[in-house]
Structures are given as structure tokens and as C-alpha cells.
Amino acid sequence: MIFVFLNFVLSTQSYDPLDAPFPVIHNQGFESELSKTYVRLPDRAHGVVRDPLWDLSRDSAGLYVSFKTNSNDIVVSYKFAYAKSMAHMASTGVSGVDLLAKDEGDGKWYSVLSSFSFGSNSATYYFKGIKEGEFEFRLYLPLYNCVSDFLITVNDGSSFEWIRKDTRTPIIAYGTSILQGACASRPISSWTNILQRRLDYPLINFGFSGNGKLEPEVIDFIIENEAKLYILDCLANLGGYSYATIKDLFYNAVKQIHQKWPNVPILGVDHAGYSYEDMVSSTHDEVVKCNTAQKAAFDQLVAEGEKNIYYFTKEEIGLDYESFTDYVHPNNYGMQKYAQSYERKIREILGDSF
């Protein structure tokens, strides 16, 4: 019996991303400070940005770690901070992970997910029976929870190699719950994660659920990271503000970013709409207010000679009533539409330069 037990214990090898010899957490900003964490803003933001936003910055939205192995079985276990329960978003999206494998043959990504088991503040994911060969894997972290104690366990004798973080100058997106990932049913399905794969390019997710409000003190942190493109997609959190305030917020945000990075393009993004705006006129009016205010600021900036700014309209995003989980958050179908539309727009802006 002891032999069997030992045999079981010795039959696997475990790896902790935080013990990797170089940064392995992709799509994360503030590399010198954060590369040994799963968070999105440095500790020194605490007390500078509002507390709810700082709390959300602990969530691992958009992050993944990458490695190669030829193990036939991979087990991922971790803890998460909040037993967060959301009626409209499955636990697999809130607190779950995801593993994709790249087939070197066709260069495409494939899912490896077999099963999972959730505790109140921990989870174990099983990826079993993977076919022979060494593959590059991407382990996507939870969209709406703060994780710790990650262990990636492979079969004994398998190869295992960390893949260094992609350090190309990233696209940086700042926004709301929609940008953070609500309501994707699993991490690979948030629009930033889909888009990142489609572009094959680093993309930092600064989505803060309910708290993407174009605040200067948040933008100050975000632009510590140089970007290939800054995306401002905050209107779904600004509906309660006046036309004038929204206009000022966008105008000032562009000025603030371009003061530091004059040549980096900025993409202003419309409110994609509410699922019920055709039947509930007040919500339609709110979307129109948000979008006309932001577009007015954009037009004013252009008229004043501001360069390197672009605009992405509600019509270009193209959601319909079947694209939503609730009144505003896209379901996986809406997330695909978001990602496809964003890809088209970003390729228009950046052309072959990335």
C-alpha cells in the first residue's frame, strides 16, 4: 500500500508559474512590479484609485501563462479569493481557467478541457488523454476572481518548459465589465481573449466591472505602460453622467494620453447598446446621450488638429438582442461579434505595423 501511495505521489511533477525563471504571465502590464503576481495594478495604486477599482485590479482578467509539455495529462489546481456567485455568469467564467493547445502543424489553437471540480474557494481542472507530441499550451486565468497557489501538474518524465511572456508593445484596453469579460462562459471567450488570439498580439485587459469611468488617476497608471494602441471603451459605465461630463471625460482622457504618448493611436468606442433599448426608450436615450457626447468630444479633438485618434461606432460593433446575457452584458455570441468587429477595426488602424 505504501508503495502504491509513493508511486502515485512520484508519478507527477508540479510547476508554479511564480517560480518560473523569467516572466511568464502574458497580457500583464507593469512588468517589473507585477510579473510574480496575477494582478493588474501595482500595490502603490491602492489609495490612489478608488477602492472598488483597486479590488477589481486583483482579478486576473485577460492574463494567461504559457508553457510547452508533452504530458498526456495536465491538472491545474488553484485557489480563488471570492466565492463569487453571479446569477448571470457561470462559475467557469467567473472563477474558472481554460487551457488551449497549439498544433504546430496548422498553427491553430485547440481546446483541451475535459472536466473540472469547484470548491468554495478552489478549483481543479483536468485535461486528460492529450494526444502524443509536445504542444505549446496557454492557460487562461479567471475573468472575475483573484487567484493564488497555482500548480500545473504533468505526468512524471514529461518535458516541461515555460514560455517567456510576449514583450511586444501591447494593445491596451480600458473599460467596463464587458471588457473585463462579463458574461463569457469561460475565459477563452471574453472578447479581449478572442481578439488577442485573432491578432496574435499582446493585449492588456484593464476592464474594471462597473468602474471603467475614464478617471485621470486610473489613466495615469494605465499609461505607465506604452501601448501600440489605447482603447477607451468606458461608456457603459458613464450612463449616469451628463452629456457635458461624458464629453469632458473623453476629451480629457485623449489629451492626457497624448500628452505622454503623442504618436500612439487612441480608439474611442461607442456604447454597444442595451439589449432592451428598442422596447425601453429611456435606455435608448441613454445610449444616444453617451455616444453623441463622446463623438462630439472626438469631433472637437479632430477639429482642433488632434492626430492619431479613431472612432469605433455602435453600428460597427453590431450587437443585436440575441447577443446579450442580460440588459447589457454580451453572451458568448455577443463576445464573438465584439471580437470580430474589433479585429476589423484594429487592422484598419494598425495595418501591417504589428
Place this chain on the structure above:
Amino acid sequence: MIFVFLNFVLSTQSYDPLDAPFPVIHNQGFESELSKTYVRLPDRAHGVVRDPLWDLSRDSAGLYVSFKTNSNDIVVSYKFAYAKSMAHMASTGVSGVDLLAKDEGDGKWYSVLSSFSFGSNSATYYFKGIKEGEFEFRLYLPLYNCVSDFLITVNDGSSFEWIRKDTRTPIIAYGTSILQGACASRPISSWTNILQRRLDYPLINFGFSGNGKLEPEVIDFIIENEAKLYILDCLANLGGYSYATIKDLFYNAVKQIHQKWPNVPILGVDHAGYSYEDMVSSTHDEVVKCNTAQKAAFDQLVAEGEKNIYYFTKEEIGLDYESFTDYVHPNNYGMQKYAQSYERKIREILGDSF
């Protein structure tokens, strides 16, 4: 204070679908027995079909009630039987309802969802601030729960009129959890519900999670209801069976249906695949076994002169690795693909005859 209280109480009117003067529960079979319930098989199936399937037949998957009102606010409250918690499916899909409104102007459906509140075995949905006018509404029932005590509450003085159940000979679909609705994030997003709207035609959902196994005793009940088309989409629950058993099950199911309804077309449907089958060869092999076995039965039937049978392939369904919530259940993106593909196929089969 008493006046205010009375004013509040008197300011709404509530309607119970089970008190309607005629059948109002759409997409339900066994009309003479079930029209005053929210279930899918009659009580006399208890003890004839396996208990787990009978339990699932209490779930209201695919059902909706329909009414007209000019109320600006609609509140729907109800109880559900199970505090069912599924890590991969949001409560809004498991136990939630949905309300769509038809705009007579363009004939399209629109969402009305504003907010909801879930208790452990009850829920309240709010549809507030609906624009002026009388609209036709569809209230979709939960996909994965058994409901009771429904009340539809409108503002006092509003019109309210039940819409009689559509009694055209329905399309009838028999299958698995995928067909029951997993893992749509809300009831309007299950593939049968999307398809029903796209075809504008009644469609009965006999999806039984984990239990769609082509059993003769279940088919006996299903075919008590005459169909415009019978859909057999059970392979995702037959993976554990041998090639020979799967072949026999499909062969016998077609014979059983056509013995009673020789002229009603039957559509056999492939296993749509596993999300991980490209990386986990054993799962690919299982899909191939299921699909070749069923197709062999189909080909044999055709060779024997069987008329009115059709086949819907995995390639025609067309899911990809981003279409799934887990190893097999479609997310909302996958549900849209399913519905679009099914629509194309059914229009090929039924032409303009419906």
C-alpha cells in the same frame, strides 16, 4: 399610510397562465393532459420511462406563454423546484425566464429584460419602462428547472389578453442536454428557442439532459404527438454504447416512428463533436463511432427503401472549439450556429410546406 399601501396594492393586476381560459403554453405536447401544467411528459409516463428522464420531463425547457398588454411595467414571479447549481451554466439559463416583445411595425422580436432577483427557489424578473403601445409578449420558461406559482403582474388599468397556443402540427425534437438547452445563458438562447423564432413555427423540446438515449418507451410517448418533422439528436448521450447498439437504436427508432407516422419526415442528427476532440484522440474516436454507426443505420434504411428520412451531418452543424462552454455543451455562440444550421436544413426538408 394605509391609503398609500392600498394604492400600491391596487395599482397592479396579476395573471396566472394556468387560469387562462384556453391553452396558452406553447411548444408543449400532450395538449389535452398537460395544458394546465409546465411539464413535458404526462404523469402516466412515471414508471414507464426511467425515473431520471421522468424527473427531467418536469423541466420547462422550450415552453413559453404568450400574451398582449399595453402595460409599461411587467413583473414576473415564480417558484422553481430545485436550487440547481451548475458551475458551467448561469442561473439565468438554468432557472431564469425571458420576455420578448414583438414590434408589429417590423414583425421582429425584441428583448425587454431589465433586471432580476433570485432566491434559493424563487425568482422575480422586472421588465420596466416599456414604451407606449400594446405589444405581443412571449415569456420563455426556464430551461433546466421545474416551475410553479407563476404570476404575471401588470400596471392597473392596462390591457391584458392571453394568446392561444399555436396548434399547428409541431416540429418535435428528441435529444440530450444540448437540446434541452445547456449551456445557454438565458432561455431565449437555447437552440430550439432560437430556431422556433427563426422558423416562426411550433417546436417541441424533448431534450433530456444525459438521458436522450433513443429508448423505445420514450419514443412511444413522443410519437403520441403528431409532428411535421421528428428530429433525433441523441448521439451525445450514446457515446458509451457500441457501434452495433447505436446502429440498432437509430434503425429501430426510425422504424418505430414510421410505423405510426409513415409520411412524417425524420431527421437523424450527427454528434456535433467535442470541444477537445482535436487534442484528445479518444474523444474524436467516440464521435466517429457514434456518427458512422448512426449513418450506417441511415444508409441501410435508405437501401431498404425507407422514405422520408434525412441526415444532418457534423460538418453541416459546423461547431468549432470556441462554440463550447465545456467539453461538449455549446455556449451561446454555438447555440446560434446550431440554430442557423438547423434552420437551413429544415427549410431544405420542409420547403414551403410549413
